[in-house]
Amino acid sequence: MVKERNKPYIIGVDLGGTKILTVVATAQGEILLRKKEETRALGGPEVVLDQMEEDIREVIRVQGIDFEEIQAVGVCAAGFYNHRERVMVKSPNLTGWNQVPLARMLEERIALPVSVENDANAAAYGEYRLGAGRGRSHMVYITVSTGIGGGIIADGEIFHGSQGYAGEIGHITVDLHGPRCNCGNRGCLETLSSGTAIARRAAEMLASGSPSRMLEAAAMEGRQEVTARHVFTAAELGDAEAREIVGRAIEYLGAGLAGMAMLLNPEIFVIGGGVSMSGDSFFQPLREAFCRRSPGPVSENVEIVPAGLGDEAGIAGAVLLAVEEFAGKKE
């Protein structure tokens, strides 16, 4: 324990397809210093690892601390991370990341213990420990933005499944005959309720020539292309088409949550991503759709709430997971 007290800092790294966020944090998950830069994703794993190493060394230098004061490095990264073998098997957003032993490679560069977790799983853990899911040891976290991702907390721990891929919530089928998904399946939740799905539906509707406040909402920002946010704005303003699109996306999401409730029997769903900012105009119909789709004991008392930590849920989770893994105990 004395040893741990001498190592009060954790380095957190959120490795995304577009940005790398590197932080210095306390073992309680408080972030002291942030550095963000664009991921040189096209450069392949070695280039990105160079970036990560440089960023870690830089935040340590700027914070004015010593390597000896750092307990561990906690990384969260987009992709299929095999938790058992500590290998990034595949990452859709990082070119050339096939079978990369990320934890070991980073450990060799910086001589600190490194834990790695899938970004959505880390965000789920962050929300569980410090955010909207605090104190709820059976939680499902879902992030709805351009895609749909998520993570499952069971008995206060990330539910990994056999390899670490559990929680791919965006790719459960909710409409067998639905649109084709990038993953190869049809009618995945992601093809029906994500921001991309909402924008695509809007484009289809607008192509048929009907006037809509969705276009106004986009024009207000000097944009021609309607995004999910413009659709939400138009829906709030009473636009019929926008309301239909949002209602449909919510109905599918409600069905997806209902299916997850049946399978996982959580206490709470925590919803992150852009849509979670929409307040009750989003959450109230979502709760209604959920209850319609999962009657009976399983859905009683299940809460559906917006996430609390925003974009930093992942890195907070990564930091706390590093503490868990290497200090071997919770606060």
Next chain:
Amino acid sequence: MVKERNKPYIIGVDLGGTKILTVVATAQGEILLRKKEETRALGGPEVVLDQMEEDIREVIRVQGIDFEEIQAVGVCAAGFYNHRERVMVKSPNLTGWNQVPLARMLEERIALPVSVENDANAAAYGEYRLGAGRGRSHMVYITVSTGIGGGIIADGEIFHGSQGYAGEIGHITVDLHGPRCNCGNRGCLETLSSGTAIARRAAEMLASGSPSRMLEAAAMEGRQEVTARHVFTAAELGDAEAREIVGRAIEYLGAGLAGMAMLLNPEIFVIGGGVSMSGDSFFQPLREAFCRRSPGPVSENVEIVPAGLGDEAGIAGAVLLAVEEFAGKKE
């Protein structure tokens, strides 16, 4: 340990809506004696508890053993069993079973420790310990008969979720616009892939007047009504309508398995119930549908196999779970 050796027997009880099966078993799950009788389900909980008590006393008497030689009683029962509070909250097949503290009530009658588990969860555990899932600590068990039920094994234990209701696999939505389910939802897996769903589709097709070997298969057994089994038989004989019905049910089941693979990342799916007897003509297209619907790392190497223990998976699981709960250790 000496104490346990003096208590070599476990009583198992499988409480179903139509039958009660009571057994004497060893702590390894070997069944020594069976008694089966019809459940007087309409009598309500007290009548059924009377039956259970009588059956337990009878198998003990017939086996010629002593109460002192019995470690525990393991019960599996159809319904929503709240694992944390040890209460049967609701059972669709047992009249009047609302908020019944089954374990405690039975303990008071027979003065032996009683563990209770949902029947599908117990069957999952039975298959994991002694059946087709042996050695696979991340397993999903699915039983496809008149309804669809299931249980999840994670890290070698039943995944209960917050209350014990996890694993209600029949009620995940796979077609949002699908048929209405008894549960109140639409397009649950159960409405599309169960024996009942298959028989209903057959009745619809036959009502349109098309001649079919499904009718012949039923007539062979002197029946007018076509059941799922007759549809499978006709499909094997090459009947086009029957093949279409079976193919559709398999496609939906494959989509359901794919969704579960995405959420739970299991090593193996073990399929029980009537359809599991159909061999490769069922399992091969199911595997193909699964792979089509869950491309990528999650589905690689996932096995889909028939269950090994048949009707006795539940009671085997109940027996082994009683050993787990009260002896506190595995073999």
